[in-house]
Amino acid sequence: xxxxxxxxxxxxxxxxxxxxxxxxxxxxxxxxxxxxxxxxxxxxxxxxxxxxxxxxxxxxxxxxxxxxxxxxxxxxxxxxxxxxxxxxxxxxxxxxxxxxxxxxxxxxxxxxxxxxxxxxxxxxxxxxxxxxxxxxxxxxxxxxxxxxxxxxxxxxxxxxxxxxxxxxxxxxxxxxxxxxxxxxxxxxxxxxxxxxxxxxxxxxx
Amino acid sequence: xxxxxxxxxxxxxxxxxxxxxxxxxxxxxxxxxxxxxxxxxxxxxxxxxxxxxxxxxxxxxxxxxxxxxxxxxxxxxxxxxxxxxxxxxxxxxxxxxxxxxxxxxxxxxxxxxxxxxxxxxxxxxxxxxxxxxxxxxxxxxxxxxxxxxxxxxxxxxxxxxxxxxxxxxxxxxxxxxxxxxxxxxxxxxxxxxxxxxxxxxxxxxxxxxxxxxxxxxxxxxxxxxxxxxxxxxxxxxxxxxxxxxxxxxxxxxxxxxxxxxxxxxxxxxxxxxxxxxxxxxxxxxxxxxxxxxxxxxxxxxxxxxxxxxxxxxxxxxxxxxxxxxxxxxxxxxxxxxxxxxxxxxxxxxxxxxxxxxxx
Numbered sequence: 001x002x003x004x005x006x007x008x009x010x011x012x013x014x015x016x017x018x019x020x021x022x023x024x025x026x027x028x029x030x031x032x033x034x035x036x037x038x039x040x041x042x043x044x045x046x047x048x049x050x051x052x053x054x055x056x057x058x059x060x061x062x063x064x065x066x067x068x069x070x071x072x073x074x075x076x077x078x079x080x081x082x083x084x085x086x087x088x089x090x091x092x093x094x095x096x097x098x099x100x101x102x103x104x105x106x107x108x109x110x111x112x113x114x115x116x117x118x119x120x121x122x123x124x125x126x127x128x129x130x131x132x133x134x135x136x137x138x139x140x141x142x143x144x145x146x147x148x149x150x151x152x153x154x155x156x157x158x159x160x161x162x163x164x165x166x167x168x169x170x171x172x173x174x175x176x177x178x179x180x181x182x183x184x185x186x187x188x189x190x191x192x193x194x195x196x197x198x199x200x201x202x203x204x205x
Numbered sequence: 206x207x208x209x210x211x212x213x214x215x216x217x218x219x220x221x222x223x224x225x226x227x228x229x230x231x232x233x234x235x236x237x238x239x240x241x242x243x244x245x246x247x248x249x250x251x252x253x254x255x256x257x258x259x260x261x262x263x264x265x266x267x268x269x270x271x272x273x274x275x276x277x278x279x280x281x282x283x284x285x286x287x288x289x290x291x292x293x294x295x296x297x298x299x300x301x302x303x304x305x306x307x308x309x310x311x312x313x314x315x316x317x318x319x320x321x322x323x324x325x326x327x328x329x330x331x332x333x334x335x336x337x338x339x340x341x342x343x344x345x346x347x348x349x350x351x352x353x354x355x356x357x358x359x360x361x362x363x364x365x366x367x368x369x370x371x372x373x374x375x376x377x378x379x380x381x382x383x384x385x386x387x388x389x390x391x392x393x394x395x396x397x398x399x400x401x402x403x404x405x406x407x408x409x410x411x412x413x414x415x416x417x418x419x420x421x422x423x424x425x426x427x428x429x430x431x432x433x434x435x436x437x438x439x440x441x442x443x444x445x446x447x448x449x450x451x452x453x454x455x456x457x458x459x460x461x462x463x464x465x466x467x468x469x470x471x472x473x474x475x476x477x478x479x480x481x482x483x484x485x486x487x488x489x490x491x492x493x494x495x496x497x498x499x500x501x502x503x504x505x506x507x508x509x510x511x512x513x514x515x516x517x518x519x520x521x522x523x524x525x526x527x528x529x530x531x532x533x534x535x536x537x538x539x540x541x542x543x544x545x546x547x548x549x550x551x552x553x554x555x556x557x558x559x560x561x562x563x564x
Contacts, residue, residue, distance in 0.1 A: 064551075067547065067548065067551030067552070068557070071548045071551070072504075072543075072544055074287060074540075075547070076288075076291060079343070080326070080327040080330055081330070083333060083341075083344075084389055084390070115438070116390065116448075118390070119333075121390045121392075121393025122390070123394050123397035124322070124396075124397045126503060127433065127437055127502075130499070
């Protein structure tokens with residue numbers, strides 16, 4: 001909105017003053033939100049780093065354990081045993097709110113199982129298979145935690161970016177333009193008042 | 206018709222095979238010749254230094270050529286080798302069954318029944334999770350009495366009820382009919398226990414020295430199996446006395462009462478308790494209350510099993526014992542080759558591969 005496009009009326013001036021006040025309070029709130037989100041982001045970033053490291057380690061262990069099970073029991077045995085899996089892990093997706101940002105909350109069940117809950121017979125299998133299953137259960141658990149934290153982090157980042165753009169737009173574009181328009185109207189109104197005074201004096205004379 | 210007769214014969218072994226003249230001399234002579242073709246111990250360190258392609262080539266140059274050639278159209282790389290090894294195992298054991306006669310054939314087929322049980326379990330597991338016929342057949346090893354064609358028919362059945370129905374004339378039906386689509390692990394355990402019960406029934410009251418030895422070998426096997434089961438239960442903190450269902454009766458040195466007594470113990474107490482068993486010496490250095498893996502214990506017990514079979518084999522040359530020794534050695538050769546190849550393929554260190562080998 002260019003300063004010259006506005007109608008230089010008193011009501012417009014009052015309207016602009018209201019808008020400026022609103023924009024300034026919005027700007028202040030958004031700045032606070034941005035700072036809050038950044039603090040929250042750094043907190044989650046540290047957690048994400050730890051979870052990622054744990055996930056990498058769990059993946060490495062799981063790969064090694066399945067490698068040993070495939071080597072010792074044979075891939076045929078491991079495949080056949082995997083057919084017997086009971087209780088596929090259940091995942092429930094909920095959401096929570098961090099300063100207006102909706103982030104996922106992932107609840108899982110039936111990921112870690114005891115040996116008798118896995119579905120395969122104990123007598124016909126070996127501890128190589130048990131340990132591979134254990135390692136993969138741990139890996140799935142870590143993946144679920146990492147998925148929650150990393151999605152939260154991405155959503156927070158998106159929102160920080162969005163909020164930063166809004167703060168900048170208010171600070172460097174909207175508020176200065178509104179103030180410019182307000183100044184223009186004030187000057188124009190003063191000008192009009194002086195013109196009126198001069199006109200009245202001329203009529204009297 | 207011929208196939209049907211073979212199948213019927215396979216499904217009712219006790220009626221047809223327990224009697225008749227046994228050809229011990231002929232079978233053991235053939236088996237000794239077969240044993241001479243097994244890879245010698247010193248081959249494994251050489252294989253450890255080879256690349257996968259070199260190992261494949263080496264395997265193609267020895268006993269597994271035909272199997273590799275046969276399966277090369279379907280599989281490649283490490284999968285090709287593994288399937289070739291399993292095919293060779295199945296062909297070898299089928300050959301032993303075909304050359305043996307009478308009571309000897311009956312005893313061998315009872316011992317190899319573990320493959321039939323394995324295949325039935327695989328098919329039921331496949332049906333349980335909705336795997337395709339091809340997927341199920343990939344996991345089948347027809348090294349027992351049930352032929353591949355019959356197993357293929359079973360795998361192609363649409364539901365587990367049809368599979369069980371097709372096995373209604375088999376000795377496994379009494380257990381399989383209890384399967385309700387939910388209790389697969391229980392059925393698997395019962396089938397595995399039945400295997401040992403039937404073996405004992407096949408041996409009967411061992412009067413001859415070789416049968417006594419065979420009986421001793423099976424009972425040692427049961428001891429080791431029970432020990433591994435206990436280790437696994439304890440590691441998962443299971444103290445439920447009802448788990449005694451998983452224990453197999455008839456062990457040589459570990460009586461069932463003794464083992465049942467260990468069920469409610471904690472892992473630490475369990476370790477203290479097995480210190481008094483004759484198997485402790487073999488596993489003592491890889492056992493500790495804080496151990497997080499049972500892999501080494503199981504590998505040690507496997508070695509012990511093989512060692513005990515080997516020690517028996519020279520005592521009675523014209524008996525079931527050298528044949529059992531060959532079967533175990535052949536299984537071990539296949540297992541060792543698979544460990545080296547798979548281990549190399551997944552990037553296990555030489556030390557880790559070496560630890561798993563049973564040489």
